Amino acid sequence: MSSTSVLGGVVRRREDPALIQGRGRYTDDVKLAATAHVAFVRSPYAHAQVGSVDTSAAAAMEGVLAVYTAADTDHLGPLIAQVPVGALRPLLNSGTVKHVGEAVAMVVAEDPYVAKDAADAVEVDYDPLPAVVDLKHSLSDEVPVHEGASNTLISWVGPFGADEAALAELQQGIEAAKQRDDAVVVSQEMTNQRLIPVPIEPRSVMADYQAGYDRFDIYSSTQIPSALAGAIGKYFGMSMNQVTVKAMEVGGGFGCKLNVYNDEVLVAFASKHLGRPVKWTETRREAANSTIQGRGWVATATVTGTEDGEILGFELEGIADMGAYSQNFTVAIPFLGLFVGSGQYGFPTYWKMDCVTTHTMTTDAYRGAGRPEAAYYLERIIDMYARRIGMDPADVRRKNYISSSEFPGAVSPMGFPMDTGDYATNLDAALETAGWSDLLAERDAARAEGRYVGVGLATYVEVCGFGPSGLVDLGFSWAEYQMPSAFNGSSLVRVHPDGSATVSIGTGPSGQGHQTTWAQIVGDGLGLDVERIRVIHGDTEEAPPSIGTFGSRSAAVDGAACYEATGKVRAKAARIAAHMLEASEEDIEFADGGAHVAGAPDSSVSWGEIAACAYQPHRLPEGLEGGLEAHAIFSPGNATWPFGTHIAVVEVDPDTGDVDLLRYIGMDDCGNVISPMIVDGQIHGGIAQGIGQAMFEDAVYDADGNLLSGSLVDYILPTASDLPSFELDRTVTPTDVNPLGVKGIGEAGTIGSAHTVVNAVVDALEPLGVTHIDMPLRPRRVWQAIQDARA
Amino acid sequence: MYPREFEYIAPSDLDEALAALDANPGAKVLAGGMSLLPMMKMRLLSPDAVVDIGRIAGLDQISDNGDSISIGALVTHAEVAASDLVMEHGAALATAASWTGDRQVRNRGTCCGSLVHADVAADQPVAALALAATMVAVSSSGTREIAAADFFVDTMMSALEPNEILTEVRIPKAGPGTASAYDKLGRRGGHTDYAVAGVAASVTRSNGSISAATVAVTGVGSKPVLVGEVADALVGSDGSEAAVEAAAAHATCGIEVLEDLYGSVAYKTHLAQVFTARAVNAALSAAG
Amino acid sequence: MKVSMSVNGKQVSGDAEPRTLLVHFLRDTLGLTGTHVGCESSYCGACTISLDGKAVLSCTMLAAQADGADITTVEGLASNGELHPVQEGFWERHGLQCGFCTPGMIMSAVTLLEENPEPSEDEIRQGIEGNLCRCTGYHNIVRAIEYAGAKMRGEEPAPAEWENA
Missing domain, CATH: 1.10.150.120 ([2Fe-2S]-binding domain)
Incomplete structure (x- = not known):
């Protein structure tokens, strides 16, 4: 590894002792007296008119407390969305259901077994209607998904901010390039298939309405506790401070817990109605049809370039699947793709994505959210172009990068200012680490023996660390959730009278190690042992409002807030210590659990002594208020733009189409690194999810809108035996938009990996004439591509 | 995740179990539960009664009968995979068991249970077919011996009657020059997970040519099935690469190949041929 | 019905319905919530426990089947404050x-x-x-x-x- 922590050293994660002993508390582990359990009655049809809903048999069953239908809950209104473009989801639907799994009724019972028995006993008449599943079919508007509305909800066109004249000029320029004598035009329609996020912890929510205090405790497996508090408050006419959301341990999120869900609202409704705690935990098959999915694009990518590798223009035109209803970010996901539509390249780029609705479960943010898709099309088509002109794919990329000399101040062809970047250095480091020329030689030697070995390379830039307050002006506001505070980070650092410290922060982690990282930041800033620092997150009662953990934003935004709050506490403590030590404030240094005078380690006071003084105002220097705590809101000047290069080596069995992934090398650049251990772990997991998309995962719907791969039997996730150990290293190009210089790493692995694997498999099959295979590269697809190429 | 209510019966001997089956016509036999319980959890199956044979003594043995070996109803996949006796006389079955499910599933799931479940993409039924196994079915009215070739009736349907228990599967001992093998492509590639296509083969070599062969194919049609045409083409041949390839061309003879998420008809047909050749070659090389 | 078993070295017993899955018995009756439920198709392994020394899926067993068994869950691994x-x-x-x-x-x-x-x-x-x-x-x-x-x-x-x- 080429870098260590900006804070120095590695610490074992503080969250682990509980988790490795089975003593972590996840939502489904919480038990309150008299908790009732929920089961939903869900539509088996993708599109159907609901006739009668007969709940009498269910309601009469022993142990059943209530059966609710839309008539009971319609007054609450539909599910709120941050970007409310398109139809919103009814909490329960007694009209026309729009996807398999849509909730029609809700049963509450003493026991989850009985709840399920009763849900099965609810009789619903459905009159099936034709379903729209195929994206091109939806785009035609032949069958409306929602009566009276176009299926196309919005079209995102880039460059961002370009008016019609500018777009026309751009397109004419690319057209003119295609007419050049030396023009090489490579175009390919590709599918970026729908995926099911599958955190191993199913979503779970428990609501405990306390009538005596007119307030809710909500326990939920969510990435956005503050938004959930605001939303629940809004539904029940309460302020957000009447609702406490506790997201304790969250067993993976990957974006699918970045939604307020109808089930969360309904469970709260039932708790208030019944006066009892009410809990619901989704089953895995239920999750497939009621928790958001991701990806789902069909698009054509076109590169126009010269024979010597200069790319003159890139175009992407396609359709993205929004599913039946818009939830939190739904239509905004392709817009995140537009952000990075031109990648780390400087060539003119035209980008258009039509967002269409279908009779399927809603899509929304799944790890990477728009950016893996955008990078996939770009990096696949550049690879095809490199192959066409017979140039090393690394050289083609290097030739077209935005130069490091353009930073700071670089603006992407899509119209976005980028923070920092040094793409060629990163690419070269990856090539060297992998032994690129040796890999190619080994591949060629294997080919000479008749083996189908392939080497794939891809690079990426992503955008994350959202972000600036100004995003509100682009329509990204959380005001619908009583949270007009946008994407700021927020952190409160308090030193207690005994010299221990607590940092409260609005993030909602699901495995990112925040218990450790925030303690490291505070401990480093205060010279305080991390063991004396408590971290509170995921709790809206105890932590300041922030928007949660997603979009690789926690370190770059909330972490920066934590850093700044720590700085404020430290500055005040320095004044107190200087006063106590009769020294100059500028000479105070913090280390080893206290403050000392620079050059005079014996002249020191402990944090306990400083704190004791801080809480006795009569001992403080004149003009200084008592107490020792600080709150910081951090809004960065820009998002961050991490980047990297990934390389994969594969071997294909041409008789079966079976792909063996032999090596995987990642060279990522996420700026400064707080914990190399945690950063590498994030990359490992991200790569595995990208490989999952490339090779295994597929949310397959039939023409009637039935999800054929809704259980883990058919939704194939990578297992340990499907993956190699990963070879990681990094370059370090700090960002200038936050004081830590960190960019965020949660999604990068996913954004860099799917196309790397596809590029490698296509490379392996190049001797057979294969130029593209759509994901997932299951054996059947690979074999079929070989047959098609041979034919 | 929550099965419907049922009556749970845990007999301590076989007679009691058989009586319970007679008394409860809708009952299901529970051994390892690796097929039955997931279906009950998903409410794809909701029997009125479950007869748990897990506490019946004597059903958990792999035994040597002299001219055959027996695998009892409670012998797990892991035990089959690790058995020297099974490896010696039915390597195809030992391999198939080692590629069934995952470690946890192999620790509970039983060989006999897998045979009775008769999944279209399971590994062990074709091994039983290729090894000419005999199924020993016991009911209160007596014992029936069913040839493997007659046992797999249709998708998830065996010849076992609702009041019968498959107490053992019996495999004839492999004579000199006889060996078997199993090979497959799993759903996630390699050998893991259900078979997209899998083939078990048993061959006997004598005097430089193949004197007997059985080949069975799983994953491609509605049930695991013996393919006599492949065997016929092999018998009498010299077992050369060309001969095996020619025989393998018949791999789906008489099978209606069905498309699923993991393969088109053309692909599965091709895979059946590829794995027929691989399994036969492996068996030939083991036969010496 | 009453089921008894040894869990993490202690003899325990409790009421279970015939249909109660072992994982629910561990989590809800015994309060051992370290063993998790991640799927319903017996594919994820989050509920894995050691039963008579072998790794098994506690979601794919009835509590009744475990009557008399010797079970170790994740909570039973550390001893005297020392991690396994x-x-x-x-x-x-x-x-x-x-x-x-x-x-x-x-x-x-x-x-x-x-x-x-x-x-x-x-x-x-x-x-x-x-x-x-x-x-x-x-x-x-x-x-x-x-x-x-x-x-x-x-x-x-x-x-x-x-x-x-």
Whole structure:
């Protein structure tokens, strides 16, 4: 590894002792007296008119407390969305259901077994209607998904901010390039298939309405506790401070817990109605049809370039699947793709994505959210172009990068200012680490023996660390959730009278190690042992409002807030210590659990002594208020733009189409690194999810809108035996938009990996004439591509 | 995740179990539960009664009968995979068991249970077919011996009657020059997970040519099935690469190949041929 | 019906319906919520426990089937405040992120090392094939099990990758 922590050293994660002993508390582990359990009655049809809903048999069953239908809950209104473009989801639907799994009724019972028995006993008449599943079919508007509305909800066109004249000029320029004598035009329609996020912890929510205090405790497996508090408050006419959301341990999120869900609202409704705690935990098959999915694009990518590798223009035109209803970010996901539509390249780029609705479960943010898709099309088509002109794919990329000399101040062809970047250095480091020329030689030697070995390379830039307050002006506001505070980070650092410290922060982690990282930041800033620092997150009662953990934003935004709050506490403590030590404030240094005078380690006071003084105002220097705590809101000047290069080596069995992934090398650049251990772990997991998309995962719907791969039997996730150990290293190009210089790493692995694997498999099959295979590269697809190429 | 209510019966001997089956016509036999319980959890199956044979003594043995070996109803996949006796006389079955499910599933799931479940993409039924196994079915009215070739009736349907228990599967001992093998492509590639296509083969070599062969194919049609045409083409041949390839061309003879998420008809047909050749070659090389 | 079993060295008993799954009995009746439910098709392995010394899926057993069995769950691994080497390995080698698959993964690893004290990387990977993890890409889980194996054999574990910085 080429870098260590900006804070120095590695610490074992503080969250682990509980988790490795089975003593972590996840939502489904919480038990309150008299908790009732929920089961939903869900539509088996993708599109159907609901006739009668007969709940009498269910309601009469022993142990059943209530059966609710839309008539009971319609007054609450539909599910709120941050970007409310398109139809919103009814909490329960007694009209026309729009996807398999849509909730029609809700049963509450003493026991989850009985709840399920009763849900099965609810009789619903459905009159099936034709379903729209195929994206091109939806785009035609032949069958409306929602009566009276176009299926196309919005079209995102880039460059961002370009008016019609500018777009026309751009397109004419690319057209003119295609007419050049030396023009090489490579175009390919590709599918970026729908995926099911599958955190191993199913979503779970428990609501405990306390009538005596007119307030809710909500326990939920969510990435956005503050938004959930605001939303629940809004539904029940309460302020957000009447609702406490506790997201304790969250067993993976990957974006699918970045939604307020109808089930969360309904469970709260039932708790208030019944006066009892009410809990619901989704089953895995239920999750497939009621928790958001991701990806789902069909698009054509076109590169126009010269024979010597200069790319003159890139175009992407396609359709993205929004599913039946818009939830939190739904239509905004392709817009995140537009952000990075031109990648780390400087060539003119035209980008258009039509967002269409279908009779399927809603899509929304799944790890990477728009950016893996955008990078996939770009990096696949550049690879095809490199192959066409017979140039090393690394050289083609290097030739077209935005130069490091353009930073700071670089603006992407899509119209976005980028923070920092040094793409060629990163690419070269990856090539060297992998032994690129040796890999190619080994591949060629294997080919000479008749083996189908392939080497794939891809690079990426992503955008994350959202972000600036100004995003509100682009329509990204959380005001619908009583949270007009946008994407700021927020952190409160308090030193207690005994010299221990607590940092409260609005993030909602699901495995990112925040218990450790925030303690490291505070401990480093205060010279305080991390063991004396408590971290509170995921709790809206105890932590300041922030928007949660997603979009690789926690370190770059909330972490920066934590850093700044720590700085404020430290500055005040320095004044107190200087006063106590009769020294100059500028000479105070913090280390080893206290403050000392620079050059005079014996002249020191402990944090306990400083704190004791801080809480006795009569001992403080004149003009200084008592107490020792600080709150910081951090809004960065820009998002961050991490980047990297990934390389994969594969071997294909041409008789079966079976792909063996032999090596995987990642060279990522996420700026400064707080914990190399945690950063590498994030990359490992991200790569595995990208490989999952490339090779295994597929949310397959039939023409009637039935999800054929809704259980883990058919939704194939990578297992340990499907993956190699990963070879990681990094370059370090700090960002200038936050004081830590960190960019965020949660999604990068996913954004860099799917196309790397596809590029490698296509490379392996190049001797057979294969130029593209759509994901997932299951054996059947690979074999079929070989047959098609041979034919 | 929550099965419907049922009556749970845990007999301590076989007679009691058989009586319970007679008394409860809708009952299901529970051994390892690796097929039955997931279906009950998903409410794809909701029997009125479950007869748990897990506490019946004597059903958990792999035994040597002299001219055959027996695998009892409670012998797990892991035990089959690790058995020297099974490896010696039915390597195809030992391999198939080692590629069934995952470690946890192999620790509970039983060989006999897998045979009775008769999944279209399971590994062990074709091994039983290729090894000419005999199924020993016991009911209160007596014992029936069913040839493997007659046992797999249709998708998830065996010849076992609702009041019968498959107490053992019996495999004839492999004579000199006889060996078997199993090979497959799993759903996630390699050998893991259900078979997209899998083939078990048993061959006997004598005097430089193949004197007997059985080949069975799983994953491609509605049930695991013996393919006599492949065997016929092999018998009498010299077992050369060309001969095996020619025989393998018949791999789906008489099978209606069905498309699923993991393969088109053309692909599965091709895979059946590829794995027929691989399994036969492996068996030939083991036969010496 | 009444079921009794030994769990983590203690004899316990409780009421269960015939249909009560063992995992629900452990979690809801005994309060041992370390054993998790991650799917309903017996594919994820989050509910893995050791039953009579073997890794099994507690979601795919009736509580009634476990009557009389000897069970160890993740809560029973550490003794006298000392972590089991596998637990230590997961902590030392960052073998977990969200932690939800971890109890099942650890139980799978414990039984694997009992059966095969010196597994190769491939054997480790195949040995935990029945445990899905969505966070780690398994990389550090493999390192964690290698660490534990070395410790249990009385060897010095290989240094952490980030220690080579």
